[in-house]
Amino acid sequence: MHPTVERVTARIAERSRATRARYLQRIDAARDQGPARMRLSCGNLAHGFAAAGTDKPALRAGRAGNLGIVTAYNDMLSAHQPLEQYPALIRMAARNAGGSAQVAGGVPAMCDGVTQGRAGMELSLFSRDTIALATAVALSHDMFDAALMLGVCDKIVPGLLIGALSFGHLPVLFVPAGPMPSGIPNREKAAVRQRHAEGRASREELLEVEARSYHGPGTCTFYGTANSNQMLMEVMGLHLPGAAFVHPGTPLRDALTVAAAEQALRITALGDDWRPLGRTVDEKAIVNAMVGLAATGGSTNHAIHLVAIARAAGLVVDWDDLDALSRVTPLLARIYPNGSADVNHFQAAGGLGFAIRELLGAGLLHPDIACVHGGDLRQQAMEPWLDDLALRWREPPARSLDDTVLRGVAEPFDSEGGLRRLDGNLGRAVVKVSAVAPEHRVITAPARVFDSQEAVLEAFAGGLLEGDFVAVVRGQGPRANGMPELHRLTPTLGLLQDRGQRVALLTDGRMSGASGKVLAAIHLTPESADGGPVARLRDGDLVHVDAGAGVLEARVDAAEWDSREPAPPPTAGGQWGMGRELFGLMRRSAGTAEQGACSLFDEADRPCTH
Template sequence: MAMHPVVERVTERIRRRSAPTRADYLARMEAQRLEGPARRHLSCGNLAHAFAAAGDDKPALRAQRAVNLGIVTAYNDMLSAHQPLQHYPELIKMAARARGATAQVAGGVPAMCDGVTQGRAGMELSLFSRDTIALATAVALSHAVFDAALLLGVCDKIVPGLLIGALSFGHLPVIFVPAGPMPSGLPNPEKARVRQAYAEGKASREELLAAEAASYHAPGTCTFYGTANSNQMLMEVMGLHLPGTAFVNPNTPLRDALTVAAAERACAITALGDAYTPLAHTVDEKAIVNAMVGLAATGGSTNHAIHLVAIARAAGLRIDWDDLDELSRATPLLARIYPNGPADVNHFHAAGGIGFVIRELLDAGLLHADIRCVHGGDLRAQAQEPWLDGQQLRWREPPARPADTAILRGVAEPFDREGGLRRLAGNLGRAIVKISAVKPEHRRIAAPARIFDSQDALLEAFEAGALAGDFVAVIRGQGPRANGMPELHKLTPTLGVLQDRGQRVALLTDGRMSGASGKVLAAIHVVPEAADGGPIARLREGDLVLIDAEAGTMEAKVDAAAWKARAPEAGPLAGNRAGTGRELFGLMRANAGNAEQGACSLFVGEAWDS
């Protein structure tokens, strides 16, 4: 199948734009490869420390001949998605021993739950937890006694952080090992209905808690299609999972078999064997383009408009929102998963899942098949689903047609002719908007600005009955340099209530929305942010604001001379410098790039393309 011309054009543009930085990255990774397994160069004291507590694995480690796998885990038992990871290290060690290899837990990384911190002070640490995880991954692998790495993580910032950190050790093969989604609970539309009822005072706190507990009810990833499940899709289309690993439920024989198989495969693809598959050559410009196409085709999380930029940069690649916008406009929307529809990821998986999506996009020339997947084949071989034939793990083709066309469709009959994400630009800067869950009649608004410096200020105005008529809610001072760029998901029920009442409303912010951004038009991640004197800081109460997602524009309809003469008003930043650990993240706030640069604090001193 010939490649789609837009995919070819964008891929080539990224390759040319990235040539110097990619060449530098690959040279650094090659230098690390040529050193060979680092434990061969360790002093006796270094080596003794490395295997002092290794028990039965000590002889193999001491001999320095067998493969040694490094495990980096984001396990904790507070995150439902990560609680199943508790027993993975023992499974991996057993699988390694059966292959004559060894495995060690190289380190743990922090893993916070955005669901717990939504609307709280802790959410101001959320985005920077990604950079912290990248640093912790680097610390874990810096012992340099490993031939490959298995990365155990699932949720929002954890997978991007693990990948960014591992890319500094790109001479190593790396396989991601997820946990899978929890079983389906309370249907997502019913959960959303109770949330809106509570926002209107029509449901009690007890009723709200009962609905939430029935939705988030068991070990495993939350079942809506937010950032965590978008992460899993990305790992599939980038070839960093064993095929079909993403959405197998935890604590099942199939899930355990996949974890064992990941360990076995990691043993097979090190530089000590004949199937060497280093991470640096898996994550290239084609894999990054695949990630952007997969995100668009499934209506994935807006957070990846930030994360993918940072991941690419860690691999020496430079992408921007124009790349994402162009690919999204060329990619049909193939999935309706909440918040883009009523189904959850379990329903999506049962309907044909990610294997079906990959095959459809490959057949349409929208994905690059010729990437180096960790399983040894190309991306065509990734489009399979795992199953157990007795005790034997096998793979088979996904169904020829989806089991439920209300959830999943082929390229010939998509839900929409283009994907869910777009770039907006105008005299207010640049932003990202997710339209896959927004009805066409709500994708354009021209209304007065209502200016707020926090989401709580808007909620107070709602409770006071002060949000009448049509308006664009402008919430600024929420960018990475201001307060860490928290998600503003707390606004979703309230803005949904106003829209359902017949008001035309939208959100404009330099902050983020949840990966489950829903039915209200939201221009988010605005750059430059208000704290950097961005145009959003020039808006005044009552200014006419136009947001047109179809045209890709956002404008303040203000006389050009008056607009240019206005001084920016960044707004107060009270409350985001101390408390809940925020005082420890000042260095990251001060050094963060803007959202289109990945909002990343890890590449200080390196030039970014404009």
Template sequence: MSLHPVTERVTARIAERSAKLRSAYLARIDAARPSGPARKDLGCGNLAHGFAASGADKPQLKAGHAGHIGIVTAYNDMLSAHQPMEHYPTLIRMAARNAGGSAQVAGGVPAMCDGVTQGRAGMELSLFSRDVVAQSTAIALSHEMFDAALLLGVCDKIVPGLLIGALAFGHVPTIFVPAGPMPSGLPNKEKAAVRQRFAEGKATKEELLEAESASYHGAGTCTFYGTANSNQMLVEVMGLHMPGTAFVNPNTPLRDALTVAAAEQALRITHLTNDYRPIGRVVDEKAIVNAMVGLAATGGSTNHAIHLVAIARAAGLIIDWDDLDELSRHTPLLVRVYPNGSADVNHFHAAGGLGFVIRELVEAGLMHRDLLCVHGGDLLRQAKVPELDGTKLIWSEAPTQSGDTTILRGVQEPFDAEGGLRRLQGNLGRAVVKVSAVAPEHRRIEARAKVFETQDALLAAFKAGQLEGDFVAVVRGQGPRANGMPELHKLTPTLSVLQDRGQRVALLTDGRMSGASGKVLAAIHVSPEAACGGAIAMLREGDVIAIDAEAGTMQALVDEAEWSAREPAQPDLAASAHGTGRELFATMRRTTTSAERGACALFADASFGDDKDLCA
């Protein structure tokens, strides 16, 4: 099967752009590869500290011949998605022991829940928590004890953070181990309807809490297709999961069998074997392109327009929103899962799931097949479906036909000829828009601006009946350097209410909207942001703004002479400086790169391949 010319062109462009940076990265990880077991060069005192509490594994570690796995876990029992991981280390240690190796929990990483912090001050820590997770992962793996790593994580910033941290140890083979989605509860469409009724004052708080509790009701990942479930898709198409792992429900025999299989496979791919698969080689330009194609084909989270840039940079690769836009415009949309449809990820999985999607995209030449996947095969093996034959884990072929064409379709009959994400640009800078959930008639707007400095100010205007007629809501001062770039998820129900009333509305913001971006046109991640003097800070109340998601443009329709004479308004950031731990992140806010450069404080002093201002 031949590669699609756009996939081939974008991949070659990334490789050429990244050549110097990638070469230096690969040289570093090659130099870091041990000549024997990772811990062989440790002094006796160092090693004794490392296995002092290892019990039955102590003789193995003392002898120093067999493979040893470091477990980095994001377990906590507040996050439903991570609560099932409580007992994974016990399972992994047992599996490693049975396979002739050993395993230890190398460290834990913080795992905050965006669902809990949405609309609260804590959300201003959310994006930077990714960088903290990356640093915590690096600390966990810094002990030079481990020949392989298993990363236990699922949710929004946690998987990107784990991946960035692991790529700093690119010589270590690494497999991701998720927990899977909770069983289906109250349908997402019904939950969204109650939220919208609450925004209109037509539902009580008690009714809203009842609906939310019926939706988020048990252990496992939230079932809508937000950032957490987009994470699982990305890890799958990059070849970092055991095949078919993403959407198997937690606390089931199959889920436990997949966790055991990941431990066994990790020991098979260490540098001590003949099938060495270090993560720095697995994550190459082909894997990153597959991630962007998968994001477009499934209508995945807009957050990955930020995360993928940072992940790529951690592997010595440079990508930008032009790459994402070009791939998305040539990738058919194959999946309709809420918020792009009414189904949830369990329904998607039952209809054929990622196995079906991967095979369709590989056979169409849109995805690279020849990845160095952690499971030992190529990407088509990633498309296989796990199941239990008694107690034995086996993999079968993914279905050749969709089990439900309202949820999942093939390349020949997609929901849309193009993917779900686009890049916008114009005199307001550059931005990202997710159009897969936006009806075609709502993808263009020309209307006057209503300017707000916070999402709460917009909500107050709504409650006061001040949001009349057609308008573009400008919410600025929400970028990474301003306040950590929180998700503005509270705006979705309100703007949806106005759109349903017949008003033409849209959002323009340097903040984020999350994987739950809905049916209202939203130009998000505007760069440069207001805090950097970006053009969004030059907008005034009543300015006419034109946003065209089809053409990929966003313009302030202001007289050119007047526009060039304006001074950008400086956002008042005092309220975000303190409280809920925000004062501890001041350095990150000052040094982070722009959204298009990954909104990352970890590489702020390193080259992105040019000499542009990192705030741009």
């Protein structure tokens, strides 16, 4: 193993000794109680199988495995629409394998692509915690020997995983749907967005290019949070090998879904290969996730989600861990917004199987995790294929089939990964550098301070954003307004940079899984609503951001800085309308971004008692 990987893994284990021990004690006790159904009263059990049809005898006898399906199916998300047919397929597969399966419950799944820049986006981050709670409700029937999680997109996979970890004695497999076929080239779409931002493209032209990009069932094909989720499930061993990027509606996708049900039945506590989720998601799996994120230039959102997932498993990680791993992990992939290719091109070039094998060979991934497929991470690097109708796995290509998209560790796109931690007198933040050109990774410029992304866009429309500047957008943290993504700023700031201005973004909000070519110091903590230092910034203050050195600071006279009162939080928005009033408890209970912005745990990583 690489010494930095070993060192970070060891310090996570040591830091988490007490919380992890308590967690494992809980899941071991749950397993020792035996099959859950047979502890139910007769009335409870009869309710549980009343509508089970031909599965009634198996559920009544209690000797065969029963799978709980938690589904995030809806028609709003193109990535989730294919999940409509999965339960019927899984039930059939389970019956053929001698078991049974029941839809335990559904969870909400919002589309960030629909809510970007709208009031609904202020519910987005906390939808993750809502999904975790809904997952727990679904599994609380205590009828199940294993579970299948049907979900793909941004907050949905982290929410499902956080909720499932409360039932860590159960084996859990994640069952994805796969990406839609490629649409128009991503650079063409980005160019039209920028032209629209400066008034040179009509709404109809923009709508046409967006519709040609997002055009059918399946995951959006850029490498944002949804596709980063799928990578994480692979390197954490929670998918069948190679399941991430197989198109929906294909025989291979259906075969993988059937195989997931069959495998879940093999690894229950009823047999001799019990693989509980809580044992699979350990410090090694979390380190694998952070390395995979860095190596592929994945979504900044996972700087938050991985912390929350780890806490749900009794593990304590922070951004220093992520930064240390990113600095020793080579960047192996160029997928939009870090390049022009999409995930289908990445898959065709060798995909995650090739990337995992390369990282294993460099000692950057832990091979010895208890993957759900029954082996370790070395088998996770295999590529699925159909031999007539039989599902089989084979080695990925020996070398990349397109080195403009995917490379090995001997000739990476960059010697370091895509994420950095920033630290200084303004607090701590995260920056994604994999799409930012080296000449744009350092800036010292006057602050332009705003309380919303709409205010930035209004200033641009009024011709007020001249010269070099750092756009400071505060009041966007989890406790202020739910930490929305500020994705609408990407075309505008990118346009200004293309005009020759030196620009950057500093915010206590999120940017997006599609964070692009402009330097963006995001997830700033402490947030302004907690009186963080960013609340002291004024227009014209010099702000220095150095992604390479990990520095974030206001260059203001120390005496003046210390004497300043924090600006009052903005009063408009973030509290009422579009359901936001229902999430006040979550806003008040949320931890910092570096604690996962989670409303479900307190400072000691116990269930929240606020």
